[in-house]
Each structure stands twice: as structure tokens, then as C-alpha cells.
Amino acid sequence: MCGIAGLIHRGKSSNVGSELQGMLQALKHRGEDSTGYALYGDTDGKNFIMRFKVGENVGEGSSSVMEDVSVYDERKKIVDQTLAEMGAKVVKEERTLPYSLRYELDYNVKDLLEFSQRIESIPGVEILSMGKSLEVIKDLGNAKMVCDRYSLDKVVGTHAIGHARMATESGVDIKSAHPFWGYPFSDVSVVHNGQLTNYWNNRRVLENKGMRFMSECDSELIAVYIAEKMRDGATLEEGMKASLTGLDGVFTYFVATKDSLGMAKDTMAAKPLVLYESDDLVAMGSEEIAIRSVLPQEIDTYDPFDGEVKVWQI
Amino acid sequence: MANLKTVSKKSKAQSMGMHTEVLTGRTQQKFFNPDEAENFYYFGTYDVDFNKRTDLDVKDMTAPEANKEIDNLMSQGYGTIVIKNPQGKHSLGVGILNKLNLIFEGSLGYFGMGSCDGPIVRINGRVGWSCAENLMAGKVVIEKNAGSCFGAAIRGGDLICKGSVGARTGIDMKGGTIIIGGDAGAFTGFMMQRGRIIILGDVGINLGDSMYDGTIFVGGEIGSYGSDAVDAELTKSDQDWLKRKLKVAEIGENFDVSKMKKIVAGKKLWNYDNLEPTEKKGAI
Numbered sequence: 001m002c003g004i005a006g007l008i009h010r011g012k013s014s015n016v017g018s019e020l021q022g023m024l025q026a027l028k029h030r031g032e033d034s035t036g037y038a039l040y041g042d043t044d045g046k047n048f049i050m051r052f053k054v055g056e057n058v059g060e061g062s063s064s065v066m067e068d069v070s071v072y073d074e075r076k077k078i079v080d081q082t083l084a085e086m087g088a089k090v091v092k093e094e095r096t097l098p099y100s101l102r103y104e105l106d107y108n109v110k111d112l113l114e115f116s117q118r119i120e121s122i123p124g125v126e127i128l129s130m131g132k133s134l135e136v137i138k139d140l141g142n143a144k145m146v147c148d149r150y151s152l153d154k155v156v157g158t159h160a161i162g163h164a165r166m167a168t169e170s171g172v173d174i175k176s177a178h179p180f181w182g183y184p185f186s187d188v189s190v191v192h193n194g195q196l197t198n199y200w201n202n203r204r205v206l207e208n209k210g211m212r213f214m215s216e217c218d219s220e221l222i223a224v225y226i227a228e229k230m231r232d233g234a235t236l237e238e239g240m241k242a243s244l245t246g247l248d249g250v251f252t253y254f255v256a257t258k259d260s261l262g263m264a265k266d267t268m269a270a271k272p273l274v275l276y277e278s279d280d281l282v283a284m285g286s287e288e289i290a291i292r293s294v295l296p297q298e299i300d301t302y303d304p305f306d307g308e309v310k311v312w313q314i
Numbered sequence: 315m316a317n318l319k320t321v322s323k324k325s326k327a328q329s330m331g332m333h334t335e336v337l338t339g340r341t342q343q344k345f346f347n348p349d350e351a352e353n354f355y356y357f358g359t360y361d362v363d364f365n366k367r368t369d370l371d372v373k374d375m376t377a378p379e380a381n382k383e384i385d386n387l388m389s390q391g392y393g394t395i396v397i398k399n400p401q402g403k404h405s406l407g408v409g410i411l412n413k414l415n416l417i418f419e420g421s422l423g424y425f426g427m428g429s430c431d432g433p434i435v436r437i438n439g440r441v442g443w444s445c446a447e448n449l450m451a452g453k454v455v456i457e458k459n460a461g462s463c464f465g466a467a468i469r470g471g472d473l474i475c476k477g478s479v480g481a482r483t484g485i486d487m488k489g490g491t492i493i494i495g496g497d498a499g500a501f502t503g504f505m506m507q508r509g510r511i512i513i514l515g516d517v518g519i520n521l522g523d524s525m526y527d528g529t530i531f532v533g534g535e536i537g538s539y540g541s542d543a544v545d546a547e548l549t550k551s552d553q554d555w556l557k558r559k560l561k562v563a564e565i566g567e568n569f570d571v572s573k574m575k576k577i578v579a580g581k582k583l584w585n586y587d588n589l590e591p592t593e594k595k596g597a598i
Contacts, residue, residue: 267519269462269481269500272443288402288423288442296401298420301440302459303480306500306518 001166002178002193003027004273005285006254007294008159008261008312012280013042017147017155022293023285024143024162030286031166033061034177035146036138038129038189038256041157047091048105048186049135051128052119054079055099056173057140063171069098071124076101078122083107086115096150099174102135113184117212126175126214131187133157133258138177158314159261161254163191170217180223183212185230187258192219193286194251194271202247222253237311240264244307254284262311269306276301282312356431358385359412362393367415373399377406388414404442407435413452424461427454430471443480446473449490455563462499465492468509474563481518484511487528495565501540503530503577512556514566522577526584530577531556533569544580552576 005023007016016039024035043049054075056064076095083090088107095101109115116127129136135155139146143164147153163178170176182188196202199218202225207213211224225246229239236255240262250270255262263284265273275284276291276299283291288301304310368387372380380397384407387395394415400406404423407416407430414433418426421439431450436457443461446454449468455476462480465473470490478496485504493512500518503511506528516534523540530543531552556571 267500269518272461274442274461287404288421288440289404292402298439300458301421302478303461303499305497306481 001030003030003164003286003290004162004178004191004193004252004254005164005283005290006159006161006191006256006261006263007281007283008256008314010280010282010312010314013156013158015154016040016157016160017152019294020160020162021143021147021153023283023290024164026289026293027164027286028142031164032142033167033172034138034140034165034174035143035163036136036165036178036191037146037152037160037162038134038136038179038191039152039155039157039160040133040187040256040258041135041155043133045132046106048107048130048132050103050105050119050130051135051137052079052101052103053099053126053128053174054101054124056175057097057099059140061172062140064173067124072098075122075124079119079125082118082122086118088115097139100137100139100150111184112186116184120212120214127181127183128174129181129189130184131258134181134187134189134256136179136181136189138163138174138179140172140174140177158259159256161189161191161256161261163193169195169219170215175215176217178217178219180217180220182223182227182230182255183214185227188223188227188230189256190219190223190226190253192222192251192253194219194249194253194266196221196247196249196251198248218249219253222247222251222255226255236260236262237309240309240311244309252286259314260311262309263304264309265304265306267307269303273304274301275304275310277312356411358409360388360391362388362412362414363391364393364413364415366392367394367396368392369396369398371398372403372406373401377403380406381408384410384416388412400439402442407433421458430454440477441475446471449473459496464494465490468492472563474565476565478515483513484509487511491559493559493563493565497534500537503528503543504540506530512559514569522579524583525579527579531571532575532577533566533571533573536575536577539577542580542583543577546576546578548572548574548576 054072058064058066088105091106092104137150178191179189196218226239251266252271252273274288396417400418400420402421402423405425408428410433411431416435418437422441424442425444426441428447432452435454438457440458441460444463447466449471451470453472455474459477460475460479464479464483467486468490469488472491474493476495479498481499483498483502484492487506487509489509491510497515498513498517501520503522505524507526508528511530514533519537520540522543553571560566
């Protein structure tokens, strides 16, 4: 059991960090091994924002190996050096935690594949997100703990998706936590509730096509699967529709891009989703109480049917 | 032990139409005897007065606290209780085993009104998954939409959703009636064993999959039939029953029931023999 939540404001911005925190905290009983946020903030769109980690949270409950902070420092140095070699200028640097960093990069490139491959060739380094609006923040603990740790409650933007995780298929660590970045596409993120049963078959096929997997979490497959479809020219919605037959198992998942938010539900409708839709806001979550945290008044909600795919624009 | 096949005279319960089973072989099943009704005691029930009415705001209560307060009000004889601000909370109104007028002014989360026997409930909002699971008797009316597993395993009563419902509506139901004003999702009537489901709108794939018995009536389009679900003739008495039921349910009163499709079990999957389940256990 995991919980997912998402919202998109149409035609305006809002405090999506605080709103998503409320939605995910309402779902904490569905899992609080880790919580992740994919926030699409208001930016000037000039610089890339790279969220990356140089180590794991080794706190209580973690399945990661303890490392000294000096190891993190060393990895960060190599990242800085590699960025300089590639001509990427660090405009702003934040190191919220010893293992978690946020860089704003002045870097003019369209294909992020080579960039990402070089950065992630540094052992222990993983890009959590790369984009001009997207920031993926994920860590161990429930929504409030992660929100407080990273001061997310002040983030203003148009849309966001998030995940409260009960670890079942892989370890309790940041690399297995959701959301997953739709590597190597700028501003694409995915969260998933369910279980994919043809993970290894699909992974082998996709790896042979040059796609990258960072964890052994089955949910990562969705991000990679859709990214591969988009690489071949499909739209987000086409990629999501293909996933209904390409992925086997039970799932409800959200995908977000710079200007859109989509949901897909498997053909057996085995995983829950409640949806609220109005002219200026779409809010959805595994349970209605998630939506109620941002819309306490009486509203009309519904369950999307089996095999349904929907995409909304900002 | 009783062998009903050899009972020449119908029991009073059978005469009253309370059950119609004719079991073969030995059975340990005991039927309710109306003559002994006064000795029948249901733990945790109250004799309430419908004219005694009160409001209960559950905004700042947890579900257990709210349910405990409902129980407390019933113990004081309140027969009409209006619940304010349910706000999608899970498991509200569960385990009510006596008559009661219960009105929710808002929406419920998962497992609302589960394991009830007798109350008449109106929910002026939406309900989440597994609403009224295991309902024995009474009536639950939902004004808006409902989630999946609506009316799972109900044994009796009327369960009415005026909007649309999710997947697996009436899964494993053993009696009672479910009425849907809008559309229903996939696997509606999955493994149902008895009872009736009425859907005025469209229904998703695998309708009535592996149903043992019971009847499904569909007014709209059917995504696909499940394994062993087959069409049956819609009789005059079916239509009369549908009209009456829809009228009583305050839903689709003017709906043209003559165009509805009737789906029943093809019974090709049946593999029963004369042994009762308890005897099968013994044989193993």
C-alpha cells in the first residue's frame, strides 16, 4: 500500500508545496517509509534546476550503508569539476543536507542524456530531477518531516505530484522513493501506487535500448517506459495509453511535465483513485481525505474507471 | 442435523418465504424460527425513537470517536441522527445493528456503513471504497458517486447510488439489491451468489464474471461479459419488479425498463455435488 496525490492549478499559481504536504500527510497511514514531492515551481525558465544526491539518508529504518560525510564532500567536488568541464555554470548552490543538493545551472543544451550520464557516472551520485521548473525532493519519513526538512511549504507553483511510500518491493532508501524523474527528459516526473509484474522483462528490453534504471523499484519502470515512448516521438498521453497494455500488474500512476499532469489506471481498476475536477483546479489522491485537506468544503468527486487515462494542462 | 428433503411440511420460516433452499444430504444449517423471535437477542442494539432527533458534528473527531458517539446517542433513544462534516473520513457508521435514521451531510471515505443490519441511511455526498460492505438489512442511499467494491458481500437490504460507481460493485454479494443510477466499472457482480444489481447506465468489462447466481439488470451499454455470464429473457414480472424497485428507490422512476438487459449465471462453471461444505471438510 502506498498513497499518491497530485494537483494542478489552471491559469494561476498557488502554494503547491504546502498544499501537497497536506494531501500527503493525510495519506501517511498508507506508508511513511519515505515521502517524495515533485513540485513545478514558478521560475523565470532561464536556468536548469538540478536536484541530486551524493549519498543516502542512513537514519533509523534506512536500508542504506553508513558513509562518512567526507565521502559526500568528495563526490560533490567531482560533480562540480564535471559540471565545469561540460561548460555548466553553477548560478546558485544549496546544500540542504549533507547528502542532498540543489543547483541552478546556466547550461544551454537540449539533450540531457549525455549530461546525465556523465554526472551519474560518478559513483554514489544520482540526479533526482533536472528541469527548468521541476524539483524532486524525496527522503525518509512522512510528508511533514520531509517538508520541514527541506522547507517546501513556501514553494509556489502551478502543479505538483507526490507519494507516501510503504516499501514492499525494494529498500527503504531515497533511490527507491518516488517520484521518479523521467530520465533524461527535462521536467518529467512519475509517482505510482501498485505493483508491476513484468518489471524485469520490460527492464531488460529498455536497457537494451539505452534507457537507464537507478533502482530496483518496479515503479521506476513507468518513468522509463514513458520516457522511451516520448523519445520515439509519442506524446505524453500516447505513452500513457500504451502503458495500459505494455505494463502488467495493478497500478494507478501520475505523470507530470512542465505544463501538464496526467493519470492512468490499470484495466482492472485495482488501485484506488479519487478525483476532483473544476475549471481552475484538479486534485486527486488515493483517498478522498487527501483532497479534503485542500478543499474542506463539500465537493463532487469521483473514481476514474478502469483503463482510464486523463491529461490536464495548466 | 436436518435433511430438509425429507421434511414434508414446510417450516414456518419457509412458509413465510424467508428462505427457499432445499438442501440435500446432511446439513448443520439452522434457520431462523419466527416463533422464537422474542428470544432472539442482538448484542449492542437499542430501541430508538425516530421522532427523537439530534445533530452530531464529527469535524474534529476520529472515526472511532464518531462511531462511539453515534452509539451513545442511540443508547439515549435517538432514532434520527444527522452527521455534520464527515469530510471523507473512513469507517463512519459501521456496525449499527438496529433501526435508525442516519443522515450524513457530506461525503464518507472507505468502509462507510459497513456490517450494518437495519438502519436507513442517506448520504448527501459521495462514498469511498467498500461502502455498506456486509449489509444485512436496511437501506443506504448515496446522492452522489461511490468508489469500488460498492456493496461487497451484502446479504440483504437496499443499496442505492444515484451517481456512478467504481469497479467490482456487488462483488461476492449474497442477497439484497444494489441500484446504480449512473455507470458502473469493471467486474460488476464479480462472483455474486445471490441478489440483484440494477444499473441504469453503462457498465464496464467482465460483467458478472464467475457469478454463481443472482441477476443483473443493465440499462446502458455493456463493456463485455465475464466468464459464465449470459443473457436471459426479461420477463413481465422482472419489469414489474424493476418499476416498483426504481420507484421506491426514488431513482429512474420514468426509466424504460422494457429495454433493459438481464444477465444471469450460465452455470457452466458449476461443479457441485450432493455433499454439503461441512461434509467436504470431513472428507478432506
